[in-house]
Amino acid sequence: MGNENNILDQVTQGEYKYGFYTDIETDIAPKGLNEGIIRLISQKKNEPEFMLEFRLKAFEKWKTMKQPNWAHLSIPPIDYQDISYYAAPKKKKEIGSLDEVDPELLDTFNKLGISLEEQKRLTGVAVDAVFDSVSVKTTFRGTLEKHGIIFCSFSEAVQNHPDLIKKYMGSVVPAGDNYFAALNSAVFTDGSFCYIPPGVRCPVELSTYFRINTAGTGQFERTLIVADEGSYVSYMEGCTAPMRDENQLHAAVVEIVALKDAVVKYSTVQNWYPGDKNGKGGVYNFVTKRGMCKGSHSKISWTQVETGSAITWKYPSCILLGDYSVGEFYSVAVTNNHQQADTGSKMTHIGKNTKSTIISKGISAGVSNNSYRGLVKISRRAENSRNFSQCDSLLLGDKCGAHTFPYIDTQNSSSIVEHEATTSKISDDQLFYCLQRGIDTEKAIGLIVNGYAKEVLKQLPMEFAVEAQKLLSISLEGSVG
Amino acid sequence: METELKEKITGLFEKNRERIFSNDPPEISHLREESFNRFLELDFPSTRLEGWKNTDLKKVLGRDYNFYFEPLDEKIDFDKIFQCEVPDFDTHIISLYNGWYIYRDKPLVKLPNGTIIGSFAKALKEYPEIVLKHFNKYAKNRVNGLNALNTAYAQDGVFIYVPDGVEAYKTIQMVNVLNREDDLFVQNRNLVVLGKNSKLTLVHCDDSHNFKSSFTNSVTEIYLDEGSYLNHYKLQNLNNNTSLINSTFFQQEKDSNLSTFAISLNGGLIRNDLNITLNGSGSNADVFGLYLVDKEQHVDNQVYIDHAKPNCTSNELFKGILDDQGSAVFNGHILVRKDAQKTNAYQTNRNILLTDKATVNSKPFLEIYADDVRCSHGATVGQLDDNAMFYIKSRGISEYNAKLLLMYAFAAEVINRISIAPLKDRIDDLVKKRLRGELAVCDQCVLHCKNQEKKYEFNIDMSKI
Numbered sequence: 001m002g003n004e005n006n007i008l009d010q011v012t013q014g015e016y017k018y019g020f021y022t023d024i025e026t027d028i029a030p031k032g033l034n035e036g037i038i039r040l041i042s043q044k045k046n047e048p049e050f051m052l053e054f055r056l057k058a059f060e061k062w063k064t065m066k067q068p069n070w071a072h073l074s075i076p077p078i079d080y081q082d083i084s085y086y087a088a089p090k091k092k093k094e095i096g097s098l099d100e101v102d103p104e105l106l107d108t109f110n111k112l113g114i115s116l117e118e119q120k121r122l123t124g125v126a127v128d129a130v131f132d133s134v135s136v137k138t139t140f141r142g143t144l145e146k147h148g149i150i151f152c153s154f155s156e157a158v159q160n161h162p163d164l165i166k167k168y169m170g171s172v173v174p175a176g177d178n179y180f181a182a183l184n185s186a187v188f189t190d191g192s193f194c195y196i197p198p199g200v201r202c203p204v205e206l207s208t209y210f211r212i213n214t215a216g217t218g219q220f221e222r223t224l225i226v227a228d229e230g231s232y233v234s235y236m237e238g239c240t241a242p243m244r245d246e247n248q249l250h251a252a253v254v255e256i257v258a259l260k261d262a263v264v265k266y267s268t269v270q271n272w273y274p275g276d277k278n279g280k281g282g283v284y285n286f287v288t289k290r291g292m293c294k295g296s297h298s299k300i301s302w303t304q305v306e307t308g309s310a311i312t313w314k315y316p317s318c319i320l321l322g323d324y325s326v327g328e329f330y331s332v333a334v335t336n337n338h339q340q341a342d343t344g345s346k347m348t349h350i351g352k353n354t355k356s357t358i359i360s361k362g363i364s365a366g367v368s369n370n371s372y373r374g375l376v377k378i379s380r381r382a383e384n385s386r387n388f389s390q391c392d393s394l395l396l397g398d399k400c401g402a403h404t405f406p407y408i409d410t411q412n413s414s415s416i417v418e419h420e421a422t423t424s425k426i427s428d429d430q431l432f433y434c435l436q437r438g439i440d441t442e443k444a445i446g447l448i449v450n451g452y453a454k455e456v457l458k459q460l461p462m463e464f465a466v467e468a469q470k471l472l473s474i475s476l477e478g479s480v481g
Numbered sequence: 482m483e484t485e486l487k488e489k490i491t492g493l494f495e496k497n498r499e500r501i502f503s504n505d506p507p508e509i510s511h512l513r514e515e516s517f518n519r520f521l522e523l524d525f526p527s528t529r530l531e532g533w534k535n536t537d538l539k540k541v542l543g544r545d546y547n548f549y550f551e552p553l554d555e556k557i558d559f560d561k562i563f564q565c566e567v568p569d570f571d572t573h574i575i576s577l578y579n580g581w582y583i584y585r586d587k588p589l590v591k592l593p594n595g596t597i598i599g600s601f602a603k604a605l606k607e608y609p610e611i612v613l614k615h616f617n618k619y620a621k622n623r624v625n626g627l628n629a630l631n632t633a634y635a636q637d638g639v640f641i642y643v644p645d646g647v648e649a650y651k652t653i654q655m656v657n658v659l660n661r662e663d664d665l666f667v668q669n670r671n672l673v674v675l676g677k678n679s680k681l682t683l684v685h686c687d688d689s690h691n692f693k694s695s696f697t698n699s700v701t702e703i704y705l706d707e708g709s710y711l712n713h714y715k716l717q718n719l720n721n722n723t724s725l726i727n728s729t730f731f732q733q734e735k736d737s738n739l740s741t742f743a744i745s746l747n748g749g750l751i752r753n754d755l756n757i758t759l760n761g762s763g764s765n766a767d768v769f770g771l772y773l774v775d776k777e778q779h780v781d782n783q784v785y786i787d788h789a790k791p792n793c794t795s796n797e798l799f800k801g802i803l804d805d806q807g808s809a810v811f812n813g814h815i816l817v818r819k820d821a822q823k824t825n826a827y828q829t830n831r832n833i834l835l836t837d838k839a840t841v842n843s844k845p846f847l848e849i850y851a852d853d854v855r856c857s858h859g860a861t862v863g864q865l866d867d868n869a870m871f872y873i874k875s876r877g878i879s880e881y882n883a884k885l886l887l888m889y890a891f892a893a894e895v896i897n898r899i900s901i902a903p904l905k906d907r908i909d910d911l912v913k914k915r916l917r918g919e920l921a922v923c924d925q926c927v928l929h930c931k932n933q934e935k936k937y938e939f940n941i942d943m944s945k946i
Contacts, residue, residue, distance in 0.1 A: 070531070072848075378862075380837060395852035398822070408843040410862040413834040422857040423849050 028217065029086035035059065038186055041086050045155050045189070048162055054175060058185030061176035068179055071342040072371040072403055073311055076247070078284070083249060085187040087217040143204065150195040151206055154222055157193035164195055168226050172255040172292045172319070180251040180313070181288040184220045188253065191221035196231035196262070205461050207236040210252075218249035225255070227262035229295065234265040236464055247275075247310060252287045260295025260322065265303070267460050269468050272308035279338025282310025289316035293325030293351075301328035302345065303459040305468040310339060315373065317346030320354035320382070327356040330456040334472060335368035335400070344374035344391075344405075349382035349415070358389035361453050363472075364400040371403040378415045385415040393423040394452055396445070446472075483525050483542045491521070493548050494633065500550040501636060504602050506609055512617055516632035523626035532625075535810045535842045536752055536781045541724040544694055546666035550636065552581040553661075570903035572654040572684065573598065575639055579659055580667035580697075582637050595644040598653060601670055604640035611642055615674055619702045619730035623756055623785065628728050631700040635670035638699075641683070645676035645706070652682040652901065659697070659723065660690035671701040675709035675737075682712040682901065687725055687748075694722040694749075701729045705737035707761065712900065713741040716908070719748035721776060728754040735761030735790075742899065744908060745772040745780045746915050752781040759786070759793040759821075770799035771895040773915050774807030774839070781810040784828075788821040791851075797828040800895050802888055802916075803839035813858065814846040821851050828858035833865060833891060865891075888916050 029040060038059055042052040067078070144151050150161060158165050175185040192208045210221060227233055237254075250272060258264050266289075275282025285308070291300035302316040318327030329345035347356035356376065364370040372391045393402035404421045426448050434444035450457070450469060457465055494501065494517060502510050525542055526533040557578060575598055576583050582600035589599030589607060597608065605612050620628055639655050659665060675681055689695065705711055719725060725748055731739055743753045757766045772780040786795045801809045811830040832841045845858040865887045873883040892912050899905040 393847075393849070395849065395854070398819070398852045399850075400852070401848070401850040403849060404845075404847040404858070406843075406845060406860065408841070408860055408862060410832070410834060410841045410843075411839075412837045413839065413864050414837070416861070416863040418859075418861045418863075419843075419845065420857070420859040421845075421847065422855075423847055424855050425852045 058175035062182035083218045148197040154191040180286040184253045188220045188222040194225045198229040202233040223254040230261040237268045254289040256291035258298035263299045268304040275310040285309035287314045296322040299326040303330040306333040312341040323351040330459045331360045332453045334363045335370040337366040339368040342371045344372045346375040349378045349385040360391040362393040365396040367399045369401040373405040375407040377409045380411045387417045389419040391421040497550045519629040572652045577657040597642040601638040601640040619732045635668045638669035638671040641673045643679040648680040654684040665695040673703040678708040680710040684714045686716045689719040707735045718746045724750040731757045733764040736763040740767040743770040762790045762792040766795045768797045772801040775804035788817040791822045794825040804835045806838040808840040812844040817849040819850045822853040824854040826856040830860040832862045
């Protein structure tokens with residue numbers, strides 16, 4: 001009970017508690033986007049030629065593209081020339097031990113509840129922390145190296161493992177895939193890279209923590225996970241940003257490659273600053289996440305808890321290329337106040353006997369709009385494929401919107417696709433039952449909402465599940481009437 | 482190709498201006514001009530539009546169609562063409578022949594109970610107050626190039642008016658027959674107005690009598706005043722070269738009740754655009770559809786239900802069986818507006834694919850802005866159940882018959898909701914015929930087939946089950 005009371009306290013007073021700003025010296029590029037800036041980024045990162053080519057190609061493509069407007073979102077015009085595309089904490093040297101990390105930085109991450117210190121060993125999570133656009137510290141590297149696992153920042157990987165990068169970068173999300181992916185491909189500054197060798201089961205959870213700190217910057221990071229044959233990895237991602245009146249742009253790309261028999265589990269708790277009660281400020285979260293089940297019997301599972309961001313545009317998807325491969329998508333998306341979310345998943349079945357599951361739970365409150373948008377495509381040769389999708393929406397309040405836009409595209413006769421969805425409010429019966437057991441309204445709603453999202457929350461690694469549950473309650477604070 | 486047709490249409494519009502506008506009161510003339518400009522601006526719907534992504538008109542719009550601006554002087558053998566052989570089904574038949582209203586004695590009839598049935602063009606002359614009150618009031622809400630073109634071009638169609646409190650004693654059957662030795666582009670415009678607490682059963686058949694290509698762009702507006710009740714059936718049985726775009730706009734007032742069926746038995750390209758606005762609390766719409774698609778046919782059902790007021794219910798069920806290279810699209814969109822509390826809306830789309838070349842695109846959308854609602858949707862795509870097949874076969878029934886039985890059972894869920902017994906039996910027969918592939922060889926239209934089905938359909942020895 002004690003713990004629950006705690007949650008409730010947070011519920012009743014919880015503002016966005018990660019809204020602080022760290023005063024740290026940063027190296028920031030001038031605002032604007034042009035070839036010069038891209039060359040500057042590439043040069044600052046001391047990148048090999050192929051990276052610069054990749055960036056410039058993406059930039060050329062981006063210039064010909066238009067910002068997509070098909071989503072159920074109203075996106076204020078974004079001035080892409082008014083953003084600084086590179087910001088890094090200064091004096092980043094080779095960091096050998098924690099003592100050498102800027103104490104301000106460490107303090108920031110401690111405040112976020114992400115201790116980079118070795119005590120994390122107890123929880124068994126290896127963390128790669130990305131501050132503004134630069135990876136600051138990766139913990140646990142020793143343990144991982146023993147197993148041959150590569151887990152480092154993207155820039156390090158470019159220097160140390162260019163072959164892997166060359167082979168896999170852009171193989172799942174090509175440079176010109178969509179407007180935001182092209183933008184990311186042109187200007188991305190850092191991110192995480194992870195490679196699991198054949199037959200290795202990664203002994204710890206891998207985790208990246210993203211934080212936007214500097215004003216007037218966007219965050220463009222790129223994550224690449226390659227799971228070689230028969231390997232397993234569970235990967236977690238978290239994010240926060242300071243409270244600012246202006247909107248910040250976050251356009252990330254995540255690529256996952258799963259080879260034969262590999263399993264990748266990717267969990268996200270997204271808690272970017274959602275803007276204040278009147279919809280001022282907040283992060284625009286335009287993210288392209290895609291996994292490729294390249295080999296047979298491979299599996300990619302996405303789990304996401306989306307509570308932050310002013311606008312979310314995000315469709316983690318799976319390309320099920322290998323026979324018998326499996327794609328999963330579990331999502332809880334909460335929108336409150338003026339938040340907007342258009343999120344869902346794409347499952348493209350290409351291999352035979354492929355399976356996919358989509359479970360999406362949307363919760364909208366305040367004057368927010370929450371949309372599920374998903375595509376299930378069964379191609380002609382994907383015989384005996386199977387999909388099950390369930391998308392439920394819960395409405396709290398009469399000023400919000402909950403929408404479902406599923407697309408089902410089936411081209412062969414041996415596959416089965418099922419989609420079902422419901423939209424409703426919290427039932428009076430459930431509420432009444434709780435009330436007459438002496439549980440007050442606020443608590444009862446917390447209980448019901450958590451129960452509603454349980455199916456997804458239970459997919460999260462334990463460390464995340466606790467945080468996610470708290471987040472759910474905080475995000476809904478004040479919306480319960 | 483499309484631009485050629487567009488140019489032709491523009492040319493003809495200018496050339497035949499006098500004819501097209503001849504019958505119009507000033508309001509309509511103005512509307513025509515406006516709509517024509519709208520058409521020029523919007524053009525024919527292309528696959529770049531979200532709602533037309535999976536229905537490509539390019540090929541059919543590439544054909545060279547003929548347009549006629551006055552009724553063709555043809556000798557029509559009514560008895561031959563419009564004989565209706567639904568047993569025990571007594572209807573008042575009205576007919577459109579190649580897009581024009583045709584009649585035996587009078588173009589517009591007023592029945593003793595006040596019901597007016599007849600030609601749209603004539604009604605515009607004789608009852609302008611009713612027509613102008615409703616004309617293009619509902620279609621204007623969701624304009625696309627095609628229905629703008631219809632508003633600009635259409636000269637005739639069917640007009641039905643049921644006064645307040647009247648229950649139309651006979652089912653009205655509207656038969657739209659195409660029968661020309663050239664490729665026709667037909668545009669008709671229908672208006673149906675139901676007064677307060679009135680009741681009407683309307684059967685709308687689209688048939689073709691030959692194997693020529695034709696393109697029908699039909700717009701129907703139906704207004705249901707308070708407490709009225711409409712039973713509406715659309716039967717579509719056209720040849721494989723025909724394209725039919727059928728846009729229907731329903732406007733429902735308080736406590737009105739609508740039940741509508743779209744049964745697509747055969748046709749080259751069929752698109753049913755159903756737009757329903759529940760504009761009064763307590764109104765209800767039941768929307769059912771059945772499509773049987775084979776060869777290279779394409780059926781597209783678009784259902785847009787706008788829950789504009791509280792306490793309304795809607796219920797959709799669309800089922801389809803796809804064979805050969807057939808393709809089907811279902812796009813259901815339920816919009817629940819801000820204050821439309823206590824809304825109940827259900828939407829189901831089920832499909833069976835029989836071959837690997839058939840395609841289904843299903844998009845069941847929900848867009849909800851009110852919180853006290855119950856909305857659900859479901860969509861499935863699958864095949865005949867192996868276990869059920871095995872069970873039936875293990876009882877000594879041939880694979881062919883087992884398959885028929887299961888397909889029929891699948892379709893029966895929709896058929897069983899037809900409330901008029903003789904019509905239900907007839908459609909039942911037709912579906913069975915269609916599933917056996919016999920309908921295509923029938924050169925007459927749906928309702929002309931005199932050979933009634935045998936009661937014993939599947940050659941199954943029931944004692945073995």
